[in-house]
Amino acid sequence: MSNLTDLTVAQIRDGFRAGDFTAREVAEGFNANVAAAKVLNAFIVETPDHALAAADAADKARGEGDLLPLSGVPIGMKDLFCTAGVQTTAASHMLEGFTPTYESTVSGKLWAAGAGMLGKLNLDQFAMGSSNETSFFGNVISPWKRNDGGNAALAPGGSSGGSASAISARLCPAATGTDTGGSIRQPAAFVGISGIKPTYGRCSRWGVVAFASSLDQAGPMARTIRDNAILLESMAGFDPKDSTSLDLPVPNWETALSSDLRGKKVGIPKEYRVDGMPAEIEALWEKGIALLKDAGAEVVEVSLPHTRYALPTYYIIAPAEASSNLARYDGVRYGLRDLPDGANLQDMYAATRAAGFGPEVKRRIMIGTYVLSAGFYDAYYTQAQKVRTLIARDFDRAFESCDLLLTPTAPSAAFALGEKQADPLAMYLNDVFTVPASLAGLPAMSVPGGLDSQGLPLGLQIIGKALDEQGVLNAGLAIEERAGFSARPDQWW
Protein backbone atom coordinates (compact mmCIF):
# COMPACT_ATOMS: atom_id res chain seq x y z
CA MET A 1 0.00 0.00 0.00
CA SER A 2 1.39 3.37 -0.98
CA ASN A 3 1.60 6.13 1.58
CA LEU A 4 -2.02 7.14 2.11
CA THR A 5 -1.13 10.74 2.89
CA ASP A 6 0.36 11.14 -0.60
CA LEU A 7 -3.02 10.45 -2.19
CA THR A 8 -5.29 13.08 -3.69
CA VAL A 9 -8.90 13.54 -2.62
CA ALA A 10 -10.11 11.59 -5.66
CA GLN A 11 -7.64 8.77 -4.97
CA ILE A 12 -8.70 8.57 -1.32
CA ARG A 13 -12.37 8.61 -2.23
CA ASP A 14 -12.03 5.98 -4.95
CA GLY A 15 -9.52 3.76 -3.13
CA PHE A 16 -11.66 3.79 -0.03
CA ARG A 17 -14.72 2.83 -2.07
CA ALA A 18 -12.80 0.05 -3.78
CA GLY A 19 -11.84 -1.35 -0.39
CA ASP A 20 -8.10 -0.73 -0.81
CA PHE A 21 -7.94 0.80 2.69
CA THR A 22 -10.21 1.98 5.47
CA ALA A 23 -11.19 5.56 6.19
CA ARG A 24 -9.72 5.13 9.66
CA GLU A 25 -6.30 4.30 8.18
CA VAL A 26 -6.46 7.49 6.12
CA ALA A 27 -7.50 9.65 9.07
CA GLU A 28 -4.82 8.13 11.31
CA GLY A 29 -2.19 8.77 8.65
CA PHE A 30 -3.08 12.45 8.33
CA ASN A 31 -3.50 12.87 12.09
CA ALA A 32 0.05 11.58 12.49
CA ASN A 33 1.37 13.98 9.84
CA VAL A 34 -0.40 16.90 11.52
CA ALA A 35 1.04 15.97 14.91
CA ALA A 36 4.55 15.71 13.47
CA ALA A 37 4.53 19.07 11.70
CA LYS A 38 3.93 21.51 14.54
CA VAL A 39 6.94 23.58 13.47
CA LEU A 40 4.99 24.68 10.37
CA ASN A 41 2.33 26.17 12.70
CA ALA A 42 -0.32 25.47 10.07
CA PHE A 43 -3.02 24.58 12.59
CA ILE A 44 -4.41 26.68 15.42
CA VAL A 45 -6.47 23.78 16.76
CA GLU A 46 -6.05 20.11 15.87
CA THR A 47 -9.17 17.97 15.84
CA PRO A 48 -8.00 14.37 15.38
CA ASP A 49 -11.14 13.04 17.06
CA HIS A 50 -13.39 14.80 14.54
CA ALA A 51 -11.44 13.19 11.70
CA LEU A 52 -11.58 9.76 13.33
CA ALA A 53 -15.31 9.98 14.06
CA ALA A 54 -16.04 10.88 10.43
CA ALA A 55 -13.75 8.05 9.31
CA ASP A 56 -15.51 5.52 11.50
CA ALA A 57 -18.85 6.71 10.16
CA ALA A 58 -17.49 6.31 6.62
CA ASP A 59 -16.23 2.79 7.31
CA LYS A 60 -19.63 1.88 8.73
CA ALA A 61 -21.40 3.49 5.76
CA ARG A 62 -19.25 1.53 3.34
CA GLY A 63 -20.29 -1.70 5.05
CA GLU A 64 -23.89 -0.69 4.62
CA GLY A 65 -23.49 0.56 1.05
CA ASP A 66 -24.51 4.04 2.11
CA LEU A 67 -21.63 6.24 0.97
CA LEU A 68 -21.58 10.04 0.73
CA PRO A 69 -19.60 12.13 -1.82
CA LEU A 70 -16.70 12.77 0.57
CA SER A 71 -16.90 9.62 2.70
CA GLY A 72 -13.42 8.74 3.89
CA VAL A 73 -11.87 12.13 3.07
CA PRO A 74 -10.41 14.22 5.91
CA ILE A 75 -9.79 17.91 5.25
CA GLY A 76 -8.46 21.03 6.93
CA MET A 77 -10.80 23.91 7.79
CA LYS A 78 -9.58 27.49 7.62
CA ASP A 79 -10.14 29.03 11.05
CA LEU A 80 -12.44 31.64 9.57
CA PHE A 81 -15.35 29.19 9.32
CA CYS A 82 -17.43 28.85 12.48
CA THR A 83 -17.42 25.25 13.66
CA ALA A 84 -19.86 24.23 16.38
CA GLY A 85 -18.07 23.31 19.57
CA VAL A 86 -14.61 23.99 18.12
CA GLN A 87 -12.77 27.24 18.83
CA THR A 88 -12.97 29.71 15.93
CA THR A 89 -10.59 32.65 16.13
CA ALA A 90 -9.97 34.20 12.69
CA ALA A 91 -6.37 34.06 14.02
CA SER A 92 -7.15 36.95 16.36
CA HIS A 93 -6.73 37.55 20.07
CA MET A 94 -10.18 39.12 19.91
CA LEU A 95 -11.82 35.75 19.28
CA GLU A 96 -9.42 33.58 21.26
CA GLY A 97 -11.56 31.06 23.08
CA PHE A 98 -14.68 31.82 21.02
CA THR A 99 -16.55 28.54 20.59
CA PRO A 100 -19.44 28.87 18.15
CA THR A 101 -22.74 27.25 19.05
CA TYR A 102 -23.53 26.93 15.36
CA GLU A 103 -21.89 25.64 12.17
CA SER A 104 -21.08 27.71 9.07
CA THR A 105 -23.07 26.67 6.02
CA VAL A 106 -19.98 25.67 4.03
CA SER A 107 -18.37 23.58 6.77
CA GLY A 108 -21.75 22.03 7.57
CA LYS A 109 -22.18 21.02 3.94
CA LEU A 110 -18.75 19.40 3.91
CA TRP A 111 -19.50 17.39 7.06
CA ALA A 112 -22.89 16.43 5.64
CA ALA A 113 -21.03 15.18 2.53
CA GLY A 114 -19.03 12.84 4.75
CA ALA A 115 -15.77 14.77 5.18
CA GLY A 116 -13.92 14.81 8.50
CA MET A 117 -11.97 17.69 10.04
CA LEU A 118 -8.27 17.40 10.85
CA GLY A 119 -8.15 20.82 12.47
CA LYS A 120 -8.61 24.56 12.17
CA LEU A 121 -6.01 26.15 9.94
CA ASN A 122 -4.00 29.25 10.73
CA LEU A 123 -4.42 32.39 8.61
CA ASP A 124 -3.71 36.09 8.55
CA GLN A 125 -5.65 37.81 11.31
CA PHE A 126 -9.25 38.35 10.12
CA ALA A 127 -7.91 37.23 6.69
CA MET A 128 -6.02 40.53 6.36
CA GLY A 129 -2.60 39.85 4.93
CA SER A 130 -0.65 38.23 2.12
CA SER A 131 2.00 36.33 4.07
CA ASN A 132 0.33 34.84 7.14
CA GLU A 133 2.46 37.10 9.32
CA THR A 134 -0.47 38.90 10.96
CA SER A 135 -1.83 35.87 12.84
CA PHE A 136 -2.04 36.29 16.63
CA PHE A 137 -1.01 32.64 16.82
CA GLY A 138 2.29 33.11 15.03
CA ASN A 139 3.56 32.84 11.48
CA VAL A 140 2.78 29.85 9.33
CA ILE A 141 5.96 28.47 7.74
CA SER A 142 5.99 27.24 4.17
CA PRO A 143 7.35 23.71 3.77
CA TRP A 144 9.33 24.98 0.76
CA LYS A 145 12.97 26.12 0.92
CA ARG A 146 15.05 27.98 -1.61
CA ASN A 147 17.64 25.84 -3.36
CA ASP A 148 20.42 28.30 -2.53
CA GLY A 149 21.52 26.28 0.47
CA GLY A 150 20.20 28.96 2.79
CA ASN A 151 17.62 28.16 5.38
CA ALA A 152 15.34 31.18 5.13
CA ALA A 153 11.82 30.49 6.40
CA LEU A 154 9.46 31.32 3.56
CA ALA A 155 5.96 32.76 3.67
CA PRO A 156 3.18 30.39 2.60
CA GLY A 157 1.24 33.38 1.28
CA GLY A 158 -1.96 34.65 2.78
CA SER A 159 -4.45 34.88 4.01
CA SER A 160 -5.11 31.12 3.58
CA GLY A 161 -1.49 30.36 4.52
CA GLY A 162 -2.25 27.53 6.92
CA SER A 163 -4.35 25.80 4.26
CA ALA A 164 -1.57 26.19 1.68
CA SER A 165 1.23 25.02 3.95
CA ALA A 166 -0.75 22.03 5.26
CA ILE A 167 -1.73 20.76 1.82
CA SER A 168 1.74 21.19 0.39
CA ALA A 169 3.26 19.35 3.38
CA ARG A 170 0.72 16.49 3.09
CA LEU A 171 -0.91 17.30 6.41
CA CYS A 172 -4.27 17.23 4.64
CA PRO A 173 -5.29 16.33 1.09
CA ALA A 174 -7.43 19.45 0.72
CA ALA A 175 -8.69 22.39 2.73
CA THR A 176 -11.09 25.27 2.66
CA GLY A 177 -9.88 28.75 1.94
CA THR A 178 -11.48 32.13 1.60
CA ASP A 179 -10.57 34.77 -0.93
CA THR A 180 -11.26 38.49 -0.58
CA GLY A 181 -8.51 39.85 -2.84
CA GLY A 182 -6.45 36.75 -3.61
CA SER A 183 -6.32 34.83 -0.33
CA ILE A 184 -6.88 31.44 -1.99
CA ARG A 185 -4.96 32.01 -5.21
CA GLN A 186 -1.76 33.70 -3.98
CA PRO A 187 -1.00 31.12 -1.23
CA ALA A 188 -1.83 28.30 -3.64
CA ALA A 189 0.72 29.74 -6.07
CA PHE A 190 3.35 30.14 -3.33
CA VAL A 191 3.26 26.46 -2.36
CA GLY A 192 2.61 24.78 -5.71
CA ILE A 193 -1.01 23.71 -5.30
CA SER A 194 -4.32 24.70 -6.91
CA GLY A 195 -7.19 26.69 -5.51
CA ILE A 196 -10.33 28.23 -6.91
CA LYS A 197 -12.31 31.27 -5.87
CA PRO A 198 -15.76 30.65 -7.36
CA THR A 199 -18.15 33.31 -8.60
CA TYR A 200 -19.25 35.65 -5.81
CA GLY A 201 -22.38 34.12 -4.31
CA ARG A 202 -21.66 30.46 -5.15
CA CYS A 203 -20.62 29.58 -1.61
CA SER A 204 -22.60 30.86 1.35
CA ARG A 205 -20.87 33.38 3.57
CA TRP A 206 -23.10 32.44 6.51
CA GLY A 207 -20.97 31.57 9.51
CA VAL A 208 -17.75 32.79 7.90
CA VAL A 209 -16.10 35.52 9.97
CA ALA A 210 -16.70 38.60 7.79
CA PHE A 211 -13.89 40.76 6.38
CA ALA A 212 -15.26 42.57 3.30
CA SER A 213 -18.71 41.23 2.55
CA SER A 214 -18.96 42.29 -1.10
CA LEU A 215 -15.68 40.46 -1.87
CA ASP A 216 -15.44 37.49 0.54
CA GLN A 217 -15.87 34.12 -1.15
CA ALA A 218 -15.07 30.64 0.13
CA GLY A 219 -13.41 28.07 -2.09
CA PRO A 220 -11.36 24.88 -2.00
CA MET A 221 -7.60 24.38 -2.13
CA ALA A 222 -6.04 21.06 -3.11
CA ARG A 223 -3.24 19.51 -5.13
CA THR A 224 -5.25 18.80 -8.29
CA ILE A 225 -7.93 20.43 -10.38
CA ARG A 226 -10.16 17.38 -9.98
CA ASP A 227 -9.93 17.64 -6.20
CA ASN A 228 -10.93 21.29 -6.38
CA ALA A 229 -13.95 20.36 -8.50
CA ILE A 230 -14.95 17.62 -6.03
CA LEU A 231 -14.68 19.90 -3.01
CA LEU A 232 -16.40 22.85 -4.66
CA GLU A 233 -19.43 20.71 -5.52
CA SER A 234 -19.92 20.04 -1.82
CA MET A 235 -19.23 23.62 -0.71
CA ALA A 236 -21.38 25.53 -3.20
CA GLY A 237 -25.13 25.92 -3.28
CA PHE A 238 -27.97 28.27 -2.43
CA ASP A 239 -28.36 29.32 1.18
CA PRO A 240 -31.35 31.42 2.23
CA LYS A 241 -29.32 32.61 5.24
CA ASP A 242 -26.96 34.60 2.98
CA SER A 243 -28.76 37.40 1.15
CA THR A 244 -26.09 37.42 -1.60
CA SER A 245 -26.21 33.65 -2.14
CA LEU A 246 -26.98 32.72 -5.75
CA ASP A 247 -30.15 30.67 -6.14
CA LEU A 248 -28.75 28.38 -8.82
CA PRO A 249 -28.19 24.64 -9.09
CA VAL A 250 -24.66 23.36 -8.43
CA PRO A 251 -23.16 21.96 -11.65
CA ASN A 252 -21.43 18.56 -11.75
CA TRP A 253 -18.05 20.16 -12.27
CA GLU A 254 -16.05 16.98 -11.78
CA THR A 255 -18.02 14.96 -14.33
CA ALA A 256 -17.71 17.69 -16.94
CA LEU A 257 -13.94 18.14 -16.56
CA SER A 258 -12.26 18.25 -19.98
CA SER A 259 -8.86 19.54 -20.97
CA ASP A 260 -9.86 19.81 -24.64
CA LEU A 261 -9.89 23.56 -25.22
CA ARG A 262 -10.60 23.51 -28.95
CA GLY A 263 -12.97 26.34 -29.79
CA LYS A 264 -12.05 28.29 -26.65
CA LYS A 265 -10.47 31.73 -26.83
CA VAL A 266 -8.07 32.74 -24.09
CA GLY A 267 -7.43 36.44 -23.59
CA ILE A 268 -4.09 37.84 -22.48
CA PRO A 269 -4.71 41.19 -20.79
CA LYS A 270 -1.94 43.49 -21.92
CA GLU A 271 -2.20 45.74 -18.84
CA TYR A 272 -1.01 42.85 -16.65
CA ARG A 273 2.45 43.24 -18.15
CA VAL A 274 3.35 45.56 -15.31
CA ASP A 275 6.54 47.56 -15.13
CA GLY A 276 9.37 45.66 -13.58
CA MET A 277 7.76 42.26 -13.99
CA PRO A 278 10.48 39.67 -13.26
CA ALA A 279 11.67 37.79 -16.34
CA GLU A 280 10.78 34.51 -14.70
CA ILE A 281 7.15 35.56 -14.29
CA GLU A 282 7.11 36.72 -17.92
CA ALA A 283 8.52 33.34 -18.99
CA LEU A 284 5.97 31.48 -16.88
CA TRP A 285 3.18 33.41 -18.55
CA GLU A 286 4.57 32.58 -22.01
CA LYS A 287 4.74 28.94 -20.99
CA GLY A 288 1.09 29.03 -19.89
CA ILE A 289 0.10 30.53 -23.24
CA ALA A 290 1.92 27.73 -25.06
CA LEU A 291 0.26 25.06 -22.90
CA LEU A 292 -3.23 26.41 -23.57
CA LYS A 293 -2.51 26.62 -27.30
CA ASP A 294 -1.35 23.04 -27.17
CA ALA A 295 -4.72 22.14 -25.61
CA GLY A 296 -6.44 23.66 -28.63
CA ALA A 297 -7.25 27.14 -27.38
CA GLU A 298 -6.86 30.24 -29.50
CA VAL A 299 -4.98 33.02 -27.75
CA VAL A 300 -5.92 36.67 -28.25
CA GLU A 301 -4.72 39.90 -26.71
CA VAL A 302 -7.34 41.83 -24.75
CA SER A 303 -7.38 45.09 -22.84
CA LEU A 304 -8.51 45.77 -19.28
CA PRO A 305 -7.79 49.51 -19.21
CA HIS A 306 -8.60 50.15 -15.54
CA THR A 307 -6.35 47.39 -14.18
CA ARG A 308 -3.93 49.82 -12.53
CA TYR A 309 -6.75 51.25 -10.44
CA ALA A 310 -7.86 47.88 -9.08
CA LEU A 311 -5.52 47.80 -6.07
CA PRO A 312 -6.27 51.32 -4.83
CA THR A 313 -9.99 50.61 -5.35
CA TYR A 314 -9.66 47.45 -3.32
CA TYR A 315 -7.79 49.24 -0.55
CA ILE A 316 -10.69 51.64 -0.15
CA ILE A 317 -13.57 49.19 -0.43
CA ALA A 318 -12.15 46.31 1.60
CA PRO A 319 -11.08 48.44 4.61
CA ALA A 320 -14.38 50.36 4.46
CA GLU A 321 -16.36 47.14 4.67
CA ALA A 322 -13.99 45.77 7.30
CA SER A 323 -14.37 48.83 9.52
CA SER A 324 -18.11 48.29 9.40
CA ASN A 325 -18.02 44.49 9.84
CA LEU A 326 -15.51 44.56 12.67
CA ALA A 327 -17.56 47.07 14.63
CA ARG A 328 -19.27 44.01 16.13
CA TYR A 329 -16.25 43.26 18.32
CA ASP A 330 -17.25 45.35 21.27
CA GLY A 331 -16.45 43.15 24.24
CA VAL A 332 -20.13 42.66 25.00
CA ARG A 333 -21.52 39.67 23.14
CA TYR A 334 -18.53 37.42 22.46
CA GLY A 335 -14.78 37.49 22.35
CA LEU A 336 -12.36 39.51 24.39
CA ARG A 337 -13.35 42.13 26.95
CA ASP A 338 -10.83 44.55 28.40
CA LEU A 339 -12.36 46.50 31.24
CA PRO A 340 -9.85 48.82 32.89
CA ASP A 341 -10.59 49.87 36.48
CA GLY A 342 -13.27 52.51 36.58
CA ALA A 343 -13.85 52.36 32.83
CA ASN A 344 -17.18 53.31 31.35
CA LEU A 345 -18.77 51.57 28.37
CA GLN A 346 -16.97 53.70 25.77
CA ASP A 347 -13.62 53.13 27.47
CA MET A 348 -14.33 49.40 27.49
CA TYR A 349 -14.99 49.37 23.73
CA ALA A 350 -11.78 51.25 22.99
CA ALA A 351 -9.63 49.21 25.38
CA THR A 352 -11.08 45.91 24.15
CA ARG A 353 -10.48 46.76 20.52
CA ALA A 354 -6.97 48.06 21.22
CA ALA A 355 -6.07 44.81 22.97
CA GLY A 356 -7.92 42.44 20.65
CA PHE A 357 -6.87 43.61 17.18
CA GLY A 358 -3.38 43.30 15.69
CA PRO A 359 -1.60 46.22 13.98
CA GLU A 360 -2.68 45.37 10.41
CA VAL A 361 -6.31 44.96 11.45
CA LYS A 362 -6.23 48.30 13.28
CA ARG A 363 -4.61 49.95 10.27
CA ARG A 364 -7.34 48.72 7.95
CA ILE A 365 -10.17 49.60 10.33
CA MET A 366 -8.75 53.11 10.61
CA ILE A 367 -8.37 53.51 6.85
CA GLY A 368 -11.93 52.28 6.44
CA THR A 369 -13.18 54.62 9.13
CA TYR A 370 -11.41 57.53 7.46
CA VAL A 371 -12.73 56.90 3.94
CA LEU A 372 -16.26 56.51 5.28
CA SER A 373 -16.14 59.54 7.55
CA ALA A 374 -18.21 62.67 7.01
CA GLY A 375 -16.76 64.85 4.26
CA PHE A 376 -14.63 62.10 2.73
CA TYR A 377 -17.23 59.45 1.88
CA ASP A 378 -17.90 60.61 -1.69
CA ALA A 379 -14.30 61.43 -2.53
CA TYR A 380 -13.06 57.99 -1.49
CA TYR A 381 -15.77 55.38 -1.08
CA THR A 382 -18.26 56.46 -3.74
CA GLN A 383 -15.44 57.15 -6.19
CA ALA A 384 -14.02 53.66 -5.53
CA GLN A 385 -17.41 52.05 -6.12
CA LYS A 386 -17.65 53.90 -9.43
CA VAL A 387 -14.18 52.77 -10.49
CA ARG A 388 -15.20 49.27 -9.44
CA THR A 389 -18.05 49.49 -11.94
CA LEU A 390 -15.52 50.43 -14.62
CA ILE A 391 -13.25 47.51 -13.67
CA ALA A 392 -16.16 45.07 -13.94
CA ARG A 393 -17.13 46.66 -17.26
CA ASP A 394 -13.58 46.09 -18.55
CA PHE A 395 -14.02 42.37 -17.94
CA ASP A 396 -17.44 42.33 -19.64
CA ARG A 397 -15.92 43.94 -22.72
CA ALA A 398 -12.91 41.62 -22.75
CA PHE A 399 -15.20 38.60 -22.55
CA GLU A 400 -16.89 39.73 -25.74
CA SER A 401 -13.79 38.53 -27.57
CA CYS A 402 -12.64 35.63 -25.37
CA ASP A 403 -13.89 32.96 -22.95
CA LEU A 404 -11.14 33.00 -20.34
CA LEU A 405 -8.18 35.10 -19.25
CA LEU A 406 -4.69 33.88 -18.41
CA THR A 407 -2.33 35.83 -16.15
CA PRO A 408 0.34 35.10 -13.56
CA THR A 409 -1.11 34.64 -10.07
CA ALA A 410 1.49 36.70 -8.18
CA PRO A 411 4.31 39.04 -9.18
CA SER A 412 6.95 36.84 -7.54
CA ALA A 413 7.58 33.48 -5.94
CA ALA A 414 7.26 33.16 -2.16
CA PHE A 415 9.28 35.72 -0.22
CA ALA A 416 10.97 35.14 3.10
CA LEU A 417 9.13 35.85 6.33
CA GLY A 418 9.88 39.38 7.48
CA GLU A 419 11.04 40.50 4.04
CA LYS A 420 8.02 42.69 3.26
CA GLN A 421 6.64 43.31 6.70
CA ALA A 422 8.07 46.79 7.18
CA ASP A 423 6.08 48.37 4.38
CA PRO A 424 2.32 47.69 4.27
CA LEU A 425 2.10 49.07 0.73
CA ALA A 426 4.75 46.68 -0.63
CA MET A 427 2.75 43.82 0.87
CA TYR A 428 -0.47 45.07 -0.71
CA LEU A 429 1.17 45.03 -4.17
CA ASN A 430 1.38 41.24 -3.96
CA ASP A 431 -2.30 41.09 -4.84
CA VAL A 432 -1.95 43.11 -8.05
CA PHE A 433 -3.05 40.26 -10.33
CA THR A 434 -5.69 38.70 -8.09
CA VAL A 435 -7.65 41.72 -6.90
CA PRO A 436 -9.32 42.73 -10.20
CA ALA A 437 -11.26 39.45 -10.51
CA SER A 438 -12.33 39.81 -6.87
CA LEU A 439 -13.68 43.29 -7.50
CA ALA A 440 -15.68 41.92 -10.45
CA GLY A 441 -16.88 38.82 -8.54
CA LEU A 442 -15.50 36.49 -11.21
CA PRO A 443 -14.38 32.87 -10.78
CA ALA A 444 -10.60 32.59 -10.78
CA MET A 445 -8.08 29.94 -9.89
CA SER A 446 -4.37 29.41 -9.51
CA VAL A 447 -2.67 26.33 -10.92
CA PRO A 448 1.03 25.49 -10.61
CA GLY A 449 2.99 26.38 -13.74
CA GLY A 450 6.58 25.56 -12.82
CA LEU A 451 9.49 26.45 -10.57
CA ASP A 452 11.67 29.55 -10.54
CA SER A 453 15.46 29.53 -10.50
CA GLN A 454 15.39 29.20 -6.72
CA GLY A 455 13.32 26.04 -6.95
CA LEU A 456 10.12 27.72 -5.75
CA PRO A 457 6.67 27.21 -7.27
CA LEU A 458 5.03 29.79 -9.52
CA GLY A 459 1.32 29.88 -10.26
CA LEU A 460 -0.78 30.77 -13.29
CA GLN A 461 -4.16 32.37 -12.84
CA ILE A 462 -7.21 31.65 -14.96
CA ILE A 463 -10.14 34.06 -14.76
CA GLY A 464 -13.54 33.11 -16.16
CA LYS A 465 -16.89 34.68 -16.90
CA ALA A 466 -19.35 34.84 -14.04
CA LEU A 467 -20.67 31.34 -13.24
CA ASP A 468 -18.21 29.66 -15.64
CA GLU A 469 -16.26 27.71 -13.01
CA GLN A 470 -16.28 24.85 -15.49
CA GLY A 471 -14.33 26.81 -18.07
CA VAL A 472 -11.83 27.87 -15.42
CA LEU A 473 -11.39 24.32 -14.11
CA ASN A 474 -11.03 22.91 -17.62
CA ALA A 475 -8.31 25.38 -18.56
CA GLY A 476 -6.66 24.62 -15.23
CA LEU A 477 -6.77 20.93 -16.08
CA ALA A 478 -5.21 21.59 -19.48
CA ILE A 479 -2.31 23.38 -17.78
CA GLU A 480 -2.03 20.75 -15.04
CA GLU A 481 -1.81 17.90 -17.55
CA ARG A 482 0.76 19.66 -19.70
CA ALA A 483 2.90 21.45 -17.11
CA GLY A 484 3.56 18.12 -15.42
CA PHE A 485 4.18 19.88 -12.12
CA SER A 486 5.31 17.20 -9.67
CA ALA A 487 7.71 19.10 -7.43
CA ARG A 488 7.13 18.84 -3.70
CA PRO A 489 9.05 20.18 -0.73
CA ASP A 490 11.64 17.94 0.88
CA GLN A 491 10.51 16.97 4.35
CA TRP A 492 12.69 18.89 6.83
CA TRP A 493 10.15 19.33 9.59
Add this chain to the structure above:
Amino acid sequence: MAIDLQTVKKIASLARISVTDGEAEALVPELNNIIGWVEQLGEVDVTGVEPMTAVIPNTLRLRDDVVTDGNVRDKVLANAPQAEHGFFAVPKVIE
Protein backbone atom coordinates in the same frame (compact mmCIF):
# COMPACT_ATOMS: atom_id res chain seq x y z
CA MET B 1 0.20 66.11 5.23
CA ALA B 2 -3.38 65.13 4.57
CA ILE B 3 -3.66 63.23 7.83
CA ASP B 4 -2.11 64.83 10.89
CA LEU B 5 -1.80 63.58 14.44
CA GLN B 6 -5.09 65.12 15.45
CA THR B 7 -6.87 63.39 12.56
CA VAL B 8 -5.38 60.02 13.51
CA LYS B 9 -6.63 60.48 17.04
CA LYS B 10 -10.06 61.43 15.76
CA ILE B 11 -10.22 58.37 13.47
CA ALA B 12 -9.12 56.12 16.33
CA SER B 13 -11.82 57.60 18.50
CA LEU B 14 -14.46 57.07 15.79
CA ALA B 15 -13.25 53.49 15.37
CA ARG B 16 -13.30 52.98 19.18
CA ILE B 17 -9.69 51.89 19.29
CA SER B 18 -7.60 53.44 22.04
CA VAL B 19 -4.14 54.46 20.86
CA THR B 20 -1.17 55.75 22.80
CA ASP B 21 0.52 58.95 21.64
CA GLY B 22 3.38 56.85 20.28
CA GLU B 23 1.06 54.61 18.31
CA ALA B 24 -0.80 57.59 16.91
CA GLU B 25 2.45 59.22 15.80
CA ALA B 26 3.57 56.03 14.07
CA LEU B 27 0.23 55.83 12.27
CA VAL B 28 0.53 59.31 10.76
CA PRO B 29 3.06 58.40 8.03
CA GLU B 30 1.57 54.92 7.53
CA LEU B 31 -1.94 56.17 6.91
CA ASN B 32 -0.64 59.06 4.78
CA ASN B 33 1.25 56.63 2.57
CA ILE B 34 -1.80 54.47 2.01
CA ILE B 35 -4.29 57.32 1.61
CA GLY B 36 -1.88 59.18 -0.67
CA TRP B 37 -1.63 56.07 -2.83
CA VAL B 38 -5.38 55.43 -3.10
CA GLU B 39 -5.97 59.09 -4.00
CA GLN B 40 -4.84 58.30 -7.56
CA LEU B 41 -8.43 57.12 -8.09
CA GLY B 42 -9.37 60.78 -8.27
CA GLU B 43 -7.87 60.95 -11.77
CA VAL B 44 -10.35 58.41 -13.20
CA ASP B 45 -13.16 59.95 -15.22
CA VAL B 46 -16.35 58.54 -13.73
CA THR B 47 -18.79 60.85 -15.46
CA GLY B 48 -22.10 59.06 -15.76
CA VAL B 49 -20.85 55.93 -14.00
CA GLU B 50 -23.04 54.42 -11.30
CA PRO B 51 -21.34 53.16 -8.14
CA MET B 52 -21.36 49.38 -7.97
CA THR B 53 -23.93 47.91 -5.64
CA ALA B 54 -23.80 44.21 -6.60
CA VAL B 55 -20.98 42.38 -8.37
CA ILE B 56 -23.27 39.63 -9.66
CA PRO B 57 -26.79 40.70 -10.60
CA ASN B 58 -29.05 39.44 -7.85
CA THR B 59 -32.33 40.51 -6.34
CA LEU B 60 -32.95 40.63 -2.65
CA ARG B 61 -35.42 37.93 -1.77
CA LEU B 62 -38.51 38.37 0.35
CA ARG B 63 -39.79 35.74 2.70
CA ASP B 64 -42.93 35.40 4.74
CA ASP B 65 -42.86 37.61 7.80
CA VAL B 66 -42.79 34.80 10.34
CA VAL B 67 -40.53 33.80 13.18
CA THR B 68 -37.91 31.39 11.86
CA ASP B 69 -35.71 30.94 14.90
CA GLY B 70 -35.40 31.92 18.53
CA ASN B 71 -35.58 30.29 21.95
CA VAL B 72 -31.80 29.96 21.99
CA ARG B 73 -31.02 32.46 24.72
CA ASP B 74 -28.39 30.34 26.40
CA LYS B 75 -26.63 29.71 23.08
CA VAL B 76 -26.64 33.43 22.33
CA LEU B 77 -25.10 34.17 25.72
CA ALA B 78 -22.70 31.23 25.72
CA ASN B 79 -19.70 33.26 24.54
CA ALA B 80 -20.46 36.50 26.37
CA PRO B 81 -17.60 37.84 28.49
CA GLN B 82 -20.18 38.62 31.17
CA ALA B 83 -23.79 37.43 31.22
CA GLU B 84 -26.12 37.91 34.17
CA HIS B 85 -29.75 36.88 34.69
CA GLY B 86 -30.08 36.00 31.02
CA PHE B 87 -28.69 39.31 29.76
CA PHE B 88 -25.41 40.68 28.44
CA ALA B 89 -23.82 42.68 31.23
CA VAL B 90 -21.93 45.94 30.62
CA PRO B 91 -20.49 48.68 32.83
CA LYS B 92 -22.98 51.19 34.16
CA VAL B 93 -23.94 53.59 31.34
CA ILE B 94 -26.28 56.04 33.12
CA GLU B 95 -24.27 59.12 34.00
